[in-house]
Amino acid sequence: MINKVGMSKQLIIALSIVNFSVTAGSVFFGYFIYTYAIETGWISLKTLNEDWSVFHSVDWVWLFFVLLFGSVLSIILGVKLANRFIIPINFLADAAKKISQGDLSARVEDAEGHSAEILELMHNFNSMAQQLETSVKNAQVWNAAIAHELRTPITILQGRLQGILDGVFQPDPVLFKSLLNQAEGLSHLVEDLRTLSLIENQQLRLNFEWIDLEYHVERVLLIFKERLHQTGFNIQVELSVTQVYCDSRRIEQVLIALIDNAIRYVNAGVLKISSNMIEQSWVLQVEDEGPGIPIEYQRDLFNPFFRLEQSRNKELGGTGLGLAVVHAIVVAHKGLIKYSNFQNNSVFVIILPLKVN
Template sequence: MMSLLNLGITLLSFMIGYFVYSWAIKAGILDTQVVNSSEFSITSVDFIWLFLVLLTGFFLSTLLAFKYGKRYTQPISDLANVIQQIQQGNLSLRIKQPHHDIPHEIKSLIENFNAMASQLEVSVKNSTVWNAAIAHELRTPVTILQGRLQGIVDGVFVADQALHQSLLNQIEGLSYLVEDLRTLTLIENKQLRLELEQTNLKDSIEKCLQMFNERFQFKKLNVLISLTDDTVHVDIRRMEQIFIALFSNFLRYSNAGQINITTVTTAEHWVLTLEDEGPGIDESHIEHLFKPFYRLEDSRSRLDGGTGLGLAVIDAIIEAHQGHIYYSKSKNLGGSCFTIQLKVQADLSI
């Protein structure tokens, strides 16, 4: 814009000079001998020409400044105002795109700022919700621990093996909650490091099942497995964390009956399917199923030790592996069906 302004003023200077000196010569105000003389002198015509050039340049610059200056100053002024409001806690404010044309750089700045403000608002809201949810989760086990320990000190409770086991269960629940929160935080901040290796997950599934064998038998759950021997490029520790969380959910929610665990390998994907004869999940809950702290039955989950983070952690870890987890109604058993799909060879940068 400044280059065009300079070029325009230069051209106008020559044009004004041509017309001024032509007029002065024709009117007899300026003698041609003076023009052709080698001696330097400033005439009244020169002053007229300089005055007209300066006057034209001033009006042209002022016109362009008023016309185009607002294109820059108004968005920047709006940006400064919104920043001030956001500093005061009003995170919902955004900069409106001006109706008139604005430079590409200013437009890009406004779009990036609005995107940053939206992300900041979501982060603050999530932080508020998470803080409340975490406090809610911690309140029950901490209250129980405090009450039982105070009872032991006051001689109300006898510190026998059953009480010790109860206190240990509460502490284990707290440790699970802390580990789940840590995992979700690492994934959300893109700091989760996967120790990837080519692994046969059949051995891991069978190892995790062995951990639940007695509890499955006690609840009369009959587990049928059909597993392939193909290898997958995954973090074995994180995958075993997923299997344990899924088996815990089946133990918590499934009715007595059968559980089917099958794997299938295609040219591109390794697919794990888990089905049960439980009550299934109502369609109204499916949309929120993998969100943190979401419970289908709040009271029942608390009694069974659930934190509401299990499925959220599973979904986050699988997403970190560039995989997917789906829920559907089991066609074979009528209960829940969870399907995990992973790439056989995934190019992971995490």
């Protein structure tokens, strides 16, 4: 059974055991030795009564056995306590050394009973090691994903610019627009990565204020006016709640990501943006006409760099960071974002508190 007694209590108990044992041992050895000495004639009661102020040889024998017993008992308990405290510390030191040498899977695994403080220390160490291992693995995945996302636009830019220098491509407006699109894609990727990094490190500063949601929705729709017209989308806006307490710039960023996502992957048709109030929260909904996201992909929908397999080769495919940024911004607002696929109509529901404390 795991010992959950605190270290200080264990020391108090150990010292109390030593004190009680030495006291009891003194009485036992005194009774045994003096009884033996009187029975054998080594000393008499008269001598003890007359010479009580002077140490007799029997007294020295008694004192020797008491000291020997106390020393042996103290050493035994001391070694036991030392092992209980030092062994897990050695395990911690070994695990820390392995981690410093690159073995991030090292953990402190010891089933023996320890004090509550040491058990908590071991648990916290293992938790820290697990978070470190997860963080490093995530960093490796992110580095690979970022390198993959950067490779294509950089290769296109480099190839086209080299082609212009070599005279292979004519520097016309169409080519420059293509190059500009690649540069804008890189800029969006960097901004998305920056936003995610700020939120992950709890460095994102939100400027909360009361805003007119209708005004900001119109601003975002104006940005997409030409693309929405070209792709055949019909925008339907129904805002029952227009005064919202939030960061206007970040809410616009959320709308831009959701509308951009719809233009890239959704069937042309009605794109509905609505808002309403539920108790002490306001709800923003963005609904399209499908085809929706299969249920097996919905769990990973808001993970960075996640994209549906069938959309990866689309000409307008994104980086897979848009919805991750949306999720992170909503969480930073202390809100919640949900996705549903009712009758193949994708519905993104954002729920934010009426006012953040």
